[in-house]
Amino acid sequence: MTSETQDLYDQIPLYINGSLSNKQNAHFKQQLKVDPELSQEYEILKSLQDDFSAHDSITENKSHFLFNQIEQNISSAEKNSSLFDAFKSWFYIPQIAWGAAAIQFALLVVIFANNPQQPSTQTYQTLSTVNTASTETRINIIFKSSVTQKQLINLLTPLQISIINGPSEIGLYVLAVNKNKQDEIFGILEQSDKVEFISLKN
Amino acid sequence: MNKQQENITDENLQLLRASAAGDKQAFHTLYQLTHKKVYAYLVRRLQDKSLADEILVDTYTEVWKNAAKFRAESQLDTWIIGIARNLAMNRLKRQKYHDDIENHADLSQQENLQLETAEIQQIMHKAILQLAENHREILGLILLPEYSYQQISTLLDVPLNTVKTRVYYAKNALKKVLISMGVNDNDI
Numbered sequence: 001m002t003s004e005t006q007d008l009y010d011q012i013p014l015y016i017n018g019s020l021s022n023k024q025n026a027h028f029k030q031q032l033k034v035d036p037e038l039s040q041e042y043e044i045l046k047s048l049q050d051d052f053s054a055h056d057s058i059t060e061n062k063s064h065f066l067f068n069q070i071e072q073n074i075s076s077a078e079k080n081s082s083l084f085d086a087f088k089s090w091f092y093i094p095q096i097a098w099g100a101a102a103i104q105f106a107l108l109v110v111i112f113a114n115n116p117q118q119p120s121t122q123t124y125q126t127l128s129t130v131n132t133a134s135t136e137t138r139i140n141i142i143f144k145s146s147v148t149q150k151q152l153i154n155l156l157t158p159l160q161i162s163i164i165n166g167p168s169e170i171g172l173y174v175l176a177v178n179k180n181k182q183d184e185i186f187g188i189l190e191q192s193d194k195v196e197f198i199s200l201k202n
Numbered sequence: 203m204n205k206q207q208e209n210i211t212d213e214n215l216q217l218l219r220a221s222a223a224g225d226k227q228a229f230h231t232l233y234q235l236t237h238k239k240v241y242a243y244l245v246r247r248l249q250d251k252s253l254a255d256e257i258l259v260d261t262y263t264e265v266w267k268n269a270a271k272f273r274a275e276s277q278l279d280t281w282i283i284g285i286a287r288n289l290a291m292n293r294l295k296r297q298k299y300h301d302d303i304e305n306h307a308d309l310s311q312q313e314n315l316q317l318e319t320a321e322i323q324q325i326m327h328k329a330i331l332q333l334a335e336n337h338r339e340i341l342g343l344i345l346l347p348e349y350s351y352q353q354i355s356t357l358l359d360v361p362l363n364t365v366k367t368r369v370y371y372a373k374n375a376l377k378k379v380l381i382s383m384g385v386n387d388n389d390i
Contacts, residue, residue: 010351010366013344044376049345051326056245058238066259067233071226073263 008035012042016049137182138164138201139175139189147194155194159185174201214278222269229269233262236279239346240286246342247290249331257293261286276356283343284357294335329379337372344369 008031014020015028032039143152156163159177166173177185182200189198214235220228240261244254264285272281330338343354344365351369355362 010369013341013369014350017345017347017349019348019350041373044373044380045341045345047322047326048330048341048376051323051330052242052246052342052345054323055251055327056242058241062255063234063237066237066255067230067262069259070233070262070266073259074226074266077263077267 005038008038009041012038012045015042016045135179136176137179139177139186140197140199140201141173141175141189141195142171142197143173143194144196145171151194155189155192159188161185171196211277215274218265218269218272218278221266222272229266232265236282237262239279239349240282242346243283243342244286244290246345247287247335247339248294249338253293257286257289260289264289277353280353280357287357325380325383325385329376329383332379332383333372333375336368337375340365340368340372341376 008028011020011024011028015025020028032042156175159181162176164174164176186198186200189195214232217228217232217235221232237258241254241258244257245251248254248257261282265282268285272278276284333341340354343349343357344351351362351365354365358365360368
């Protein structure tokens, strides 16, 4: 295809959509009569244009309706924008800005005034500081692998047992129980289906 | 561009400037003068009128908001169609968009079909729905009233020859679809 012919083919949509000059129009019309392939190509695009035109028109009523929606969008955007701008502009007023700073400072003063830093008189005891040898017995215990933490808590809490060590790598716990209740508690734990192994610690 | 087209462009530009200054009457006039082409583009691209309606509304809302930003580096209608195009692409990305291809008569079994005009239109419409979106867009653009290859080049931000190549491929794709629908060469 020569470049002149290619130009003609490129002109087909422009001829259809009315973009060609009068001179170009006249030339193109002439070529349509003598070039059947050009004519065929023209017919395809003409049919396409006819279909587009049949479907893409918009009625006056719809135009008005859509423009009303556009106006509503614009009004709504302007309203939101003016509220935000008004709010923002408040903080650009020096008196307001200084006032806000003063209030924040006053709040900080109030917070620190009511909670002065004082040395804590609360003392804490760790297990290692407590001498429990005279009141408690130690029990070594291994629970079955299927026992959950919740089950463990439910078992030990009512018996007022403390876990003072464990679990080790093999799952060994060391429990502290009241010496007076040692036999009773030992018996309960020994009977429990959650216990794999139990012994009194020497 | 001829003299008449230049005058129209200048008038539209003045309307846009007035809109940027808050003149809603000018904006309404601008809308009346330009929206049909934008709407045509959207319907051709999307093949969905209700979606085209929504995007048209969004487009002109954006035109109002950004009127002051228009630099006249492109023609005004190209700028507006560009906004519509971006909004359409964003919407299409967000939703899974299936072309609703109706059950069409299987014409492939009928040889040497003699087609009446109305049938040709029906077939052409179905062929459009089967086209890939990019082919549909380029054909829809090039057939917009008084739209040129140069304007499409500016809109799509691609060289002029690329536009011509895309139109060429789109036309071929359309022909293939028509042939696959059983339309023979004589009727194409």
